[in-house]
Amino acid sequence: MSDADARRAPHEDTSPRPVVGILGAGKVGTVLARLLLAAGYRVLIAGSGAPSKIALIVDVLAPGAVATTADEVARASSVVILALPLGKYRSIPAALLDGKLVIDAMNYWWEVDGHRADLDDPRVSTSELVQAFLPGSRVVKAFNHMGYHDLDQGPRPSGAHDRKAIGIAGDDVGSLATVAAFVDTVGFDPVPVGTLHDSIVLQPGSPLFGANLPAAELRDAVAAFPATDRGRAVAAAR
Ligand SMILES: NC(=O)c1ccc[n+]([C@@H]2O[C@H](COP(=O)([O-])OP(=O)(O)OC[C@H]3O[C@@H](n4cnc5c(N)ncnc54)[C@H](OP(=O)(O)O)[C@@H]3O)[C@@H](O)[C@H]2O)c1
Known part of the structure; x- marks a missing residue:
């Protein structure tokens, strides 16, 4: 046994974290980069x-993240988070994301995206549109509902009394479990809310x-949604 192995606690996870x-690389992208770096991940980040x-904004707001191109982010990462304006989702390098787990943190915001009936149709969630554009990827919705300030200040260790929750949704059970573990590692309680269709x-x-709520309150709010x-x-509409 090496000295390093001897010093390591028996439960310590030594497996390499994914890229x-x-x-x-805006408000939410740089906050998520910071959280992921703090959780021990390697982070690649791109703007348009x-x-x-x-480079400067990444150096200041997420030191340690690597600024690169969108194509390189898609090619070199095993998990890719979408943190760009939803109205631009068709500019995502779809083919390079084939086979990958993609986390959709995007929202329709008419002030940014313009008035778009396709993004504002209650019959279909926006993550279903993203999944249709990325047929070779497994899309999971996460990190979209919490404001970036709350995301920044929210991470707590598992079991902390004031830990907040992130709602997640997806069609692939294995990917949902992976994202649940990912959300937990970053510092939030994952709350599955259903399929991509349900992610509305x-x-x-x-x-x-x-919502910037603990898990029990987030679950209550999900249960109360049909009556709102x-x-x-x-x-x-459905
Ligand atoms: N703000 C929040 O509190 C918050 C919270 C949760 C989720 N969200 C969602 O997250 C997304 C981003 O919001 P934001 O507030 O962070 O916006 P933002 O500050 O305006 O940043 C948007 C970023 O996306 C980049 N971008 C545009 N097209 C791209 C492309 N094709 N490939 C890679 N990057 C691209 C922009 O780069 P350029 O400057 O080069 O165009 C910019 O770096 C939105 O969908 C929003 O609804 C926001």
Whole structure:
């Protein structure tokens, strides 16, 4: 046994953490980069253009993350987080994400995305649209409902009395479990809310949007959704 092995606690996880890529180096992308670095992941991050355009902001807001191109993020990461304006989802390098786990943190925001009937259709969640655009990827919704300040200040160790929860949704059970573990590692309690179709409960317009709640309260809010105005409108449209 080496000295390093001898010093290591028996329960310590020594397996290499995956490389996590982030598409979008704005408010939420840089916060997620910081959280992931703190959790021990390697992080690649890209904006819409050349890495030099985001190098300074990445150095200041997420030191240790590597600024690169969107193509390189997609190619070199085993998990890719979408943190760009939803209205630009068709600019994501879809083919390079084939076979990958993709976490959709995006929301429709008309002030940013313009008025888009396709992104505001209660019959279909926006993550279903993203999944349809990325047919070779396994898309899971996560990290979209909490504001970036709350995300930044939220991480707590597992079991902490004031730990907050992140709602997650997906169609692939294994990917959902992977993302649940990922959310927990970053410092939040994962709360599965159903399939990608069900993820409309986490979108703007739902009372859950903006939620910065502990797991039990988040679950209560999910259960109460059908009786809300938005829940009734979604059910009627579907
Ligand atoms: N703000 C929040 O509190 C919050 C919380 C949860 C989720 N979200 C969601 O997260 C997404 C980003 O929000 P934000 O507030 O972080 O926006 P933001 O500050 O405006 O940042 C958007 C980033 O996306 C980049 N981008 C645009 N097209 C891209 C592409 N094709 N590939 C890679 N990067 C691209 C932009 O790069 P350029 O500057 O080069 O265009 C910019 O770095 C939105 O969908 C939002 O709804 C936001």
